[in-house]
Amino acid sequence: xxxDLLGYGERMGSKNSTATKRADALRSIDAxxxxxxxxxxxxxxxxxxxxxxxxxxxxxTLYAHFASRAEVVDAAMSRAIDRGNEVLDTVDLSGDPLLxxxxxxxxxxxxxxxARALLAAAQRELSAExxxxxxxxxSARVEALLARGRAEGAFRTDLPLAWMVNVLHAVMHSAxxxxxxxxxxxxHAGHHITATVLAAFTPPGQPVPEAGGGAPR
Amino acid sequence: xxxDLLGYGERMGSKNSTATKRADALRSIDAxxxxxxxxxxxxxxxxxxxxxxxxxxxxxTLYAHFASRAEVVDAAMSRAIDRGNEVLDTVDLSGDPLLxxxxxxxxxxxxxxxARALLAAAQRELSAExxxxxxxxxSARVEALLARGRAEGAFRTDLPLAWMVNVLHAVMHSAxxxxxxxxxxxxHAGHHITATVLAAFTPPGQPVPEAGGGAPR
DNA sequence: TATAACTTGAACAGTCCTGTACGACTTAGT
DNA sequence: ACTAAGTCGTACAGGACTGTTCAAGTTATA
Numbered sequence: 227x228x229x230d231l232l233g234y235g236e237r238m239g240s241k242n243s244t245a246t247k248r249a250d251a252l253r254s255i256d257a258x259x260x261x262x263x264x265x266x267x268x269x270x271x272x273x274x275x276x277x278x279x280x281x282x283x284x285x286x287t288l289y290a291h292f293a294s295r296a297e298v299v300d301a302a303m304s305r306a307i308d309r310g311n312e313v314l315d316t317v318d319l320s321g322d323p324l325l326x327x328x329x330x331x332x333x334x335x336x337x338x339x340x341a342r343a344l345l346a347a348a349q350r351e352l353s354a355e356x357x358x359x360x361x362x363x364x365s366a367r368v369e370a371l372l373a374r375g376r377a378e379g380a381f382r383t384d385l386p387l388a389w390m391v392n393v394l395h396a397v398m399h400s401a402x403x404x405x406x407x408x409x410x411x412x413x414h415a416g417h418h419i420t421a422t423v424l425a426a427f428t429p430p431g432q433p434v435p436e437a438g439g440g441a442p443r
Numbered sequence: 444x445x446x447d448l449l450g451y452g453e454r455m456g457s458k459n460s461t462a463t464k465r466a467d468a469l470r471s472i473d474a475x476x477x478x479x480x481x482x483x484x485x486x487x488x489x490x491x492x493x494x495x496x497x498x499x500x501x502x503x504t505l506y507a508h509f510a511s512r513a514e515v516v517d518a519a520m521s522r523a524i525d526r527g528n529e530v531l532d533t534v535d536l537s538g539d540p541l542l543x544x545x546x547x548x549x550x551x552x553x554x555x556x557x558a559r560a561l562l563a564a565a566q567r568e569l570s571a572e573x574x575x576x577x578x579x580x581x582s583a584r585v586e587a588l589l590a591r592g593r594a595e596g597a598f599r600t601d602l603p604l605a606w607m608v609n610v611l612h613a614v615m616h617s618a619x620x621x622x623x624x625x626x627x628x629x630x631h632a633g634h635h636i637t638a639t640v641l642a643a644f645t646p647p648g649q650p651v652p653e654a655g656g657g658a659p660r
Numbered sequence: 661t662a663t664a665a666c667t668t669g670a671a672c673a674g675t676c677c678t679g680t681a682c683g684a685c686t687t688a689g690t
Numbered sequence: 691a692c693t694a695a696g697t698c699g700t701a702c703a704g705g706a707c708t709g710t711t712c713a714a715g716t717t718a719t720a
Contacts, residue, residue: 248688248695273677284698289679354624382642384654388626389635392617400613407571409605418606425599426643428651436647437601465665465718490707501668506709667716675708686697 255291257281262302263344270347274298299351303360306344310337311363319367323375324435327427328420330368331398335419338395339402365391375427382429394423472508474498479519480561487564491515516568520577523561527554528580536584540592541652544644545637547585548615552636555612556619582608592644599646611640 247255261281265272274295278285292298317333319326348357372390375381381390401419404410410418417437425434464472478498482489491512495502509515534550536543565574589607592598598607618636621627627635634654642651 250687251696254696274679275677286680286699287697290696293679295678382651385635385638389621389639392621392626393614393639396613396617397610399617400609404606404609409609418602421602421647422606422610422643425645425647425651426639428642428645430638430642430651430653433650434599434642434645434647467716467718468666471667491709492707503669503710504667507666510709512708662720663718664720665716665718668714670712672711673709675706677706678704679702680704681702682700684698686695688693688695690692 251291254281254283254287257283258288258291258298259301259305262298263306266299266302266347267340267343270343270350272347296351299348300356303344303348303352303357306341307360307363310341313337314364314367319371323371323378323380324424326371327375327424330371331394331420331423332416334364334368335398335401335415338398339405339415342399342402342406368394372427379429381427384430390427393426397423397426468508471498471500471504474500475505475508475515476518476522479515480523483516483519483564484557484559484561487560487567489564513568516565517573520561520565520569520574523558524577524580527558530554531581531584536588540588540595540597541641543588544592544641547588548611548637548640549633551581551585552615552618552632555615556622556632559616559619559623585611589644596646598644601647607644610643614640614643 258277258281261283262272262277265277265280274288275285277298278288281288288298292301313333314330314337317329319330345357348360369387369391372381372387372394376383376387397419401410401415405412405415421437428434475494475498478500479489479494482494482497491505492502494515495505498505505515509518530550531547531554534546536547562574565577586604586608589598589604589611593600593604614636618627618632622629622632638654645651
């Protein structure tokens with residue numbers, strides 16, 4: 227069984243040289259990817275049958291467009307990442323690094339919350355390398371912001387940049403889990419994450435910034 | 444062996460809750476639980492056949508002692524938690540809360556690292572409630588420490604205690620993943636976690652503590 | 661030593677999933 | 691309007707795992 231390299235490239239935006247698909251085929255593919263994102267978002271173990279049914283499409287049709295389960299998961303994940311990138315594009319990351327990071331968190335944790343279960347599915351089906359590649363966009367964004375903040379003295383430099391990126395995502399991720407478990411409300415999540423991360427990133431010796439204006443508890 | 448076989452057996456509706464087991468039966472059970480912890484630790488989807496084989500026991504024997512896959516996972520998880528509790532019992536959590544927390548992290552993150560994949564298996568097989576109960580011991584420990592630190596002014600009080608517990612575990616957990624992914628070395632993990640969490644828990648307005656003596660990189 | 665508890669492999673039943681093949685039908689594009 | 695592309699249901703082949711049963715052998719323990 228060969229890797230469908232053309233398929234991957236196609237999903238990642240590159241123009242394919244093969245014959246253009248018919249309109250109804252594109253519609254089917256879109257419905258499948260969308261349904262996959264929804265189904266896998268609710269249950270990472272959702273079968274291809276479920277996904278096809280949710281897409282309002284025959285199971286055979288699904289196989290006509292995707293050679294394997296992995297391809298479906300990949301497409302759904304790619305789609306979610308692309309959507310996320312579009313949202314993050316609208317966030318202003320200039321100006322005071324602390325405020326910029328707060329803005330990033332406010333937009334970002336919702337995305338993490340939505341893609342939570344989908345990511346779980348991807349981690350089972352896709353290689354770690356593939357997942358890393360898919361996340362390259364968001365990672366680069368926050369990495370650049372943190373690097374600038376470090377250069378300006380706003381963030382600590384005694385910890386590796388990669389570790390700080392990791393901490394940010396870990397805290398957002400765990401907040402999403404807490405919400406799902408009913409131990410945290412959506413209203414407080416942004417504030418808690420921001421307060422926690424800004425403190426964690428404060429250079430040693432400097433005072434932790436006071437919280438903006440969120441409810442304390 | 445602190446984990447009580449009879450205890451969870453009763454909870455999960457297993458047979459023979461009263462009869463005393465023969466010595467060889469107890470030996471088999473122990474081998475199965477141990478093998479389950481190892482197998483599930485490497486692959487959360489390990490089948491009962493694999494586990495039985497790893498335990499040097501027939502598959503039928505496994506079913507003679509555990510009614511379902513869930514019971515096996517539960518037993519393995521209980522065992523891991525008990526082992527962890529034993530280790531944590533040796534950690535001195537008195538004195539300066541910051542130093543106590545650092546000691547807890549140093550001991551705790553190794554445990555999280557070891558039980559990482561096993562927890563993943565448990566999260567698929569067991570109810571969220573059951574997992575919460577199993578973690579009650581460690582959670583209570585760190586909760587008490589954080590509460591004391593807050594009372595003494597060492598830790599911030601503008602965030603819920605439960606959230607802080609969650610952050611601590613999330614950061615330790617993500618460090619374990621980073622190590623597994625090869626993006627972090629075991630030597631640095633303790634230092635990074637401690638530096639991050641101590642900063643995150645510092646009361647707003649107060650300076651972030653300088654790192655102890657770990658290599659900064 | 662007697663016996664009940666334990667272990668074992670083989671084999672069975674049942675379920676769910678993936679992936680493929682077919683033939684007939686419907687639709688899009690030029 | 692014509693044809694290729696797309697779709698659909700059904701059906702099949704194959705695999706993996708769970709859980710149970712059975713009959714025969716082994717071992718702990720009183």
